[in-house]
Amino acid sequence: MKNTLKNTSEDRIYACILSFYETIAAWKKTYKRALTAVLPPPAIDADLAAIKLKSGFPLIDKERLALDEAMIKPHFLALLDIVGHKNPQEAHAIALQVADLNVFKHLLTDTLRHGACADHSQLLRFLLQETVHPLLEVHADFLAGKIGVEDWHCGYCPMCGSNPMLGVLKGQEGKKYLICEACLSEWLFSRSRCSRCGTASSVKMAYFTVQDDERYRVETCDACKRYLKVIDQRGDHPEKSAMVANLTTLHLDIIAVKKGYTPVTSFFQERHPPE
Numbered sequence: 280m281k282n283t284l285k286n287t288s289e290d291r292i293y294a295c296i297l298s299f300y301e302t303i304a305a306w307k308k309t310y311k312r313a314l315t316a317v318l319p320p321p322a323i324d325a326d327l328a329a330i331k332l333k334s335g336f337p338l339i340d341k342e343r344l345a346l347d348e349a350m351i352k353p354h355f356l357a358l359l360d361i362v363g364h365k366n367p368q369e370a371h372a373i374a375l376q377v378a379d380l381n382v383f384k385h386l387l388t389d390t391l392r393h394g395a396c397a398d399h400s401q402l403l404r405f406l407l408q409e410t411v412h413p414l415l416e417v418h419a420d421f422l423a424g425k426i427g428v429e430d431w432h433c434g435y436c437p438m439c440g441s442n443p444m445l446g447v448l449k450g451q452e453g454k455k456y457l458i459c460e461a462c463l464s465e466w467l468f469s470r471s472r473c474s475r476c477g478t479a480s481s482v483k484m485a486y487f488t489v490q491d492d493e494r495y496r497v498e499t500c501d502a503c504k505r506y507l508k509v510i511d512q513r514g515d516h517p518e519k520s521a522m523v524a525n526l527t528t529l530h531l532d533i534i535a536v537k538k539g540y541t542p543v544t545s546f547f548q549e550r551h552p553p554e
């Protein structure tokens with residue numbers, strides 16, 4: 280089996296990233312358990328869900344999602360404790376900023392509806408995204424058990440409308456599934472179309488690999504100049520969580536960006552660990 284980690288320097292960087300990820304994953308587990316305990320299951324009936332999916336509307340209505348900011352805030356502050364030590368001044372400023380519960384609620388609502396605000400620091404964007412995404416995950420998990428999304432063919436998430444983080448090839452036929460960068464839902468998608476602009480032109484669509492390692496490919500589209508990482512999880516390839524697969528292939532993002540492409544996902548720009 281080929282090794283994607285080309286040298287010890289890359290090894291060290293990825294070990295550091297994965298260690299950080301494990302810490303965040305432990306925090307997230309506790310946070311999601313707390314969210315699941317208090318969130319009411321989203322009210323959506325099967326007929327309305329079918330109409331929404333057929334019309335290209337995601338199932339989760341972010342405008343109407345309940346937010347228990349008082350319950351969420353201690354988890355946000357716990358995450359701030361974990362990641363803020365490298366920049367104590369900024370961490371202190373953020374703690375002061377969210378001391379007002381109304382300000383905190385506004386930040387959460389804004390991130391939920393519009394994604395990470397470019398005006399915020401990288402640290403604050405990271406904190407808000409990591410706080411909001413599990414909320415979407417919990418709602419998506421509720422819905423996934425009740426409503427199938429087999430007929431959804433859009434390039435954005437059928438649950439929350441966010442962009443895909445990456446694609447995975449699965450099963451004997453190597454069908455491609457996209458995985459949402461926010462709620463981690465997955466849905467079937469064409470192998471020949473661009474998830475961003477929808478083109479199926481074989482002239483525009485291409486892919487590249489590094490060191491002939493076909494497990495990790497980067498699909499590029501010259502119609503919209505976007506790229507999407509696609510992980511082949513067939514055969515004896517190890518099953519990795521989407522997040523780990525994404526984090527251990529950041530060298531592919533760097534190459535794709537150097538080639539002039541922009542990620543379909545916002546992960547690479549906004550979700551890597553704060554410096």
Ligand SMILES: [Zn+2]
Pocket residue numbers: 415419436437438439440441459460461462463464
């Ligand atoms: Zn989603």
Ligand SMILES: [Zn+2]
Pocket residue numbers: 473474475476477478500501502503504505
């Ligand atoms: Zn495209």
